[in-house]
Amino acid sequence: MGHHQAPLPDFDRLLSIPKEIFGLKKFYTDEFDAFKKYYSKINQCMDDNSIRYLANEANELPYLLPCELSSKVKKDSKNEGQNFEVAPMKQTNDKIEFANSCLNLVESHNRGKCLVTTSQVNQGDILIDETATVLQVNPICNCVDGEHKMFRCHHCAFAVNKYLACSHCNVVIYCTPRCLIQSYNDYHKYECEGFQRHYWRLDDSDHSYIALRMILYGARYNFNHDIPANHDKWGINGNNYPFVYRLKTNFDKMPILRVYEILRKAAHTIIYLMVRTNFFSELQPQNETILHYYVGGLFVKHYCQAQMNCVQLRYPNFEADYSFNTVGTSGKAICPTLAMLNHSCSPNAVVVLCNDRVLVKAIRKIEANEEVTIAYKEINPFNSLQERQLLMLHYFYFETVCDCELCFYESTWQEYPFKCRSCALGRAKKMTLNNGEEKLYCKNCTSFSFIDHKAEKSALIAGKLYKSTYNIEPILRVLDSCTKIFPCDSWVLMDLYKLLFDKFYTWGEKPIETMKYGLCYYKVLEKYMPKLYPAVLEAKLCFIYGTLNTREFKALEKVTKTEFATVQRFSDECLRAKKDILFYVPHKVMGPYATELVSHLQNVQVKLRTMKER
Numbered sequence: 001m002g003h004h005q006a007p008l009p010d011f012d013r014l015l016s017i018p019k020e021i022f023g024l025k026k027f028y029t030d031e032f033d034a035f036k037k038y039y040s041k042i043n044q045c046m047d048d049n050s051i052r053y054l055a056n057e058a059n060e061l062p063y064l065l066p067c068e069l070s071s072k073v074k075k076d077s078k079n080e081g082q083n084f085e086v087a088p089m090k091q092t093n094d095k096i097e098f099a100n101s102c103l104n105l106v107e108s109h110n111r112g113k114c115l116v117t118t119s120q121v122n123q124g125d126i127l128i129d130e131t132a133t134v135l136q137v138n139p140i141c142n143c144v145d146g147e148h149k150m151f152r153c154h155h156c157a158f159a160v161n162k163y164l165a166c167s168h169c170n171v172v173i174y175c176t177p178r179c180l181i182q183s184y185n186d187y188h189k190y191e192c193e194g195f196q197r198h199y200w201r202l203d204d205s206d207h208s209y210i211a212l213r214m215i216l217y218g219a220r221y222n223f224n225h226d227i228p229a230n231h232d233k234w235g236i237n238g239n240n241y242p243f244v245y246r247l248k249t250n251f252d253k254m255p256i257l258r259v260y261e262i263l264r265k266a267a268h269t270i271i272y273l274m275v276r277t278n279f280f281s282e283l284q285p286q287n288e289t290i291l292h293y294y295v296g297g298l299f300v301k302h303y304c305q306a307q308m309n310c311v312q313l314r315y316p317n318f319e320a321d322y323s324f325n326t327v328g329t330s331g332k333a334i335c336p337t338l339a340m341l342n343h344s345c346s347p348n349a350v351v352v353l354c355n356d357r358v359l360v361k362a363i364r365k366i367e368a369n370e371e372v373t374i375a376y377k378e379i380n381p382f383n384s385l386q387e388r389q390l391l392m393l394h395y396f397y398f399e400t401v402c403d404c405e406l407c408f409y410e411s412t413w414q415e416y417p418f419k420c421r422s423c424a425l426g427r428a429k430k431m432t433l434n435n436g437e438e439k440l441y442c443k444n445c446t447s448f449s450f451i452d453h454k455a456e457k458s459a460l461i462a463g464k465l466y467k468s469t470y471n472i473e474p475i476l477r478v479l480d481s482c483t484k485i486f487p488c489d490s491w492v493l494m495d496l497y498k499l500l501f502d503k504f505y506t507w508g509e510k511p512i513e514t515m516k517y518g519l520c521y522y523k524v525l526e527k528y529m530p531k532l533y534p535a536v537l538e539a540k541l542c543f544i545y546g547t548l549n550t551r552e553f554k555a556l557e558k559v560t561k562t563e564f565a566t567v568q569r570f571s572d573e574c575l576r577a578k579k580d581i582l583f584y585v586p587h588k589v590m591g592p593y594a595t596e597l598v599s600h601l602q603n604v605q606v607k608l609r610t611m612k613e614r
C-alpha cells in the first residue's frame, strides 16, 4: 500500500468555507451549520503546534508494515469455537427493523424516542434481535471464566478455538478466510497500521475506534444518509447508515474540556488516515482538503453518537468462586434499533450478546404500554440516588435527572421514610403542627398519626451500644425497633438485614440465621431491582454459595419447625438461581464452570430438601 503526504488541515480557514462547496453531490450535508459549530470549537482548542505535533507523530512510524493479510490466507480453514445458540425471534415488526412485533416507537416529551410494548411480555422473551451495524469485538476476552479464554473473530464475533491472525498488527484474529477478506476490504487495510502502534484504546470509555469504524462504514456507501424512497421503517437490514446518521448526539451539552478531548482524537485519526492510508484518495474527492474537514466533522459527530448510543457488549463470566458476572470491555456495537431504548436504574430488560447478534431480553414481566428499558452502565444497587444521577449526567449528559422507577421510588422514599401507623399501604413523613407537636403525615391516607418515640429511643440507644461493642445483640434490638418505625420494604431495614447477614456469615456459627437475614435482604432488594439484573444475580449466587460452604452448614442435620421454613425458602432460592443462570447461558455448550455451578446447586438443593424437621 503506497502512502502519500497530504497537506495539513488549515483550521483557520475552516469557518470561511462557503456552504456551496458541499454542493458536490457525494459530500453534501444539510448539517453544515452543525459541523461549523464543531469546527469553531476546534479553532478555540487547537493551535498550529498541536496539529503539527500530531502529524509528525503519524509520520514517524518507521516500523509500520503495510497490511497484505488477505493475500496470505489459506482458503480451507474453518475453526469453530463454543458459540451461543438462541432461537430467532418469532414475530417481526413492520415499523421497526430487528424488533419484536410487540414494540412501538414513540416520542416522549422529556427523553425523546423510546420503545413501548403494545401487549404483555413475559420474562425471557426476546424483544430485539439485531445484527450490529458497526461491531467492535475486543479481540481476546476472558469470556466464560478466567482460565478458559475465548477468542472472538474481529469481524463476525463468533468464538473460535483456532484462528487466523494478522501477523502485522498481531491484534486482530479471524475465524475464517471469508471474514478475514471481508474485514480487510471493508476496514482492516485502513486500521492495521494504527493497531501496530496501538493508536486507539479499545476500552469502554474511549470511542475513537468505533467512531473510525462508523466512518469506514459510511464511506462504503459514499456517506449517503438518505432514507430510500418508500422505506417507512426505523432501521434497514443492510445499509443502515441513514439510521446511524440519525442517532442523537450530546455535543451541545458537553463541557469544553470534553469537546477538546474529542476534537484532538478526531484530528489524530484524520491525520493518521491522511498520512498512513489511501483512504482519502480512494474516495476521489474534487477537493481533498474539504473532504478532510467533512470527515473530521463526521468523526466528531460519530464519536458523540457512539458515546450516547453504543451498547457495551458483555459476555457471561463464571469464576471459580461460583459467582456470576459479566465481563467488561468485551466490545461495543452501534445498533440503531437498540439505541432507541432509554435507561433505567431498575431496568426491565438486558442486552445479551449472541455471536454477531445483539439481543434484548425481558428480565421480568412487562405490562402492555410499559416502556422497555435497559441500564446503560452497570448499576450498583447500593449507589445512592444522587450517586447514580451524577454518573448518568457525567457519562450520558441526561437533560433531565433520571426519571426511572427506582429513582422515583427512592426519592419518594427519602421524602416519606416512615411507616404509617393508620393504614397498611402508607408512607409517612414527620411534620410539625401549628401547636408545635410533631406527628407523622401519611401521603396515602392523608391522616396524621403519633410517632413511636419509644421505638425511636430504643433504636438510638441500641445503635450507640452497637457502635461501642460491635456485638450482634444490639443490632437485633435496632432491627426490632426499626420494624416498628419503617415500612417492611424500607432501605433502612435492608441495610440492617445486610449487616446481620454479613455478621452471621463471617462468624459462621449460625447458618440458619445467615440464610434468614440473607433471604430478607434479597426480598427487599428485589422489590427495587429485578432479580435477573446481573449485579443482583451475582450477589445472590455469592450469598447462596457462601452460606452453603460454611462448615456449620455442612454439619447441620436437624432443625426446628421455624428453622425448617427458612431452610425450605432457601432451598427454593437455590432452585431458582439454577434457572437464572440458564437465562444468561442459553447455549448448548456451557462454560465448564457454569455447568459445575448448576450441578452443584442441584446437589445442594437435594440436601436441603431432605433435611429433617425436628
Ligand SMILES: C[S@@+](CC[C@H](N)C(=O)[O-])C[C@H]1O[C@@H](n2cnc3c(N)ncnc32)[C@H](O)[C@@H]1O
Pocket: 110, 111, 112, 113, 114, 247, 248, 250, 308, 309, 339, 340, 341, 342, 343, 344, 396, 397, 398, 399, 400, 401, 402, 403, 404
Ligand atoms: C440511547 S439514547 C435513547 C434514545 C433517545 N431517547 C432518543 O431520542 O434518541 C440516550 C439518550 O436518551 C435520553 N435518556 C435515556 N434514558 C433516560 C432517562 N432515564 N432519563 C432521562 N433521559 C434519558 C438521554 O438524553 C440519553 O442521552
